[in-house]
Amino acid sequence: MIEPSRPEVRQFVAAVNAGDRAALSATLTADATMSDDGTDRDLREWTEREIFTSNGTMAVESESDDGLDLLVRYTNSTWGVMNTRWHFVVADGRISRFETGQA
Template sequence: MVQEFVDALNANDQDRLFAALTDDATMSDDGVERNITQWTGSEVFGANGHMRVESVADGGTDLVADYTNSRWGSMRTSWRFTVRDGKVARFETGQA
């Protein structure tokens, strides 16, 4: 399901990305809890976000990626996913 999240994000497909999440999914950015809908609207869909995955660990749930958007430019980021019942229940991202 993590790969589906990445693919949906890179396709700028909001419906597909939210379909990859549990109904009660949570997230944090640089250690600060965020509202997923607001954060993805600002950092992904409203800013043409794109992930280029550099490395994958822990069975596919920990990623290091070059994340680029029109708001912040390009930065090296880490992503940690918690998967439950085949969907992403939580993700944490921040600068790597």
């Protein structure tokens, strides 16, 4: 597992792995959006279901040169272990959008 080089992304991964709602919220802009497998989702509902109530964790396998794209071994109690890709858009030191899906 590697640690993401971008501080915003590193903080996002740490918050997910800690199951820390407040810390995850602090990494996001107030109007942040997200998509899962190409479909926009309600960010708060999705994170509650796919991360917090299902004990989601991210093991980062690799990242792009700019640190905004990750390949992750994602695990939660609903889906088990899956290889996923994550793309982040950062604005003013916070994540304004993330896109995830199966890799």
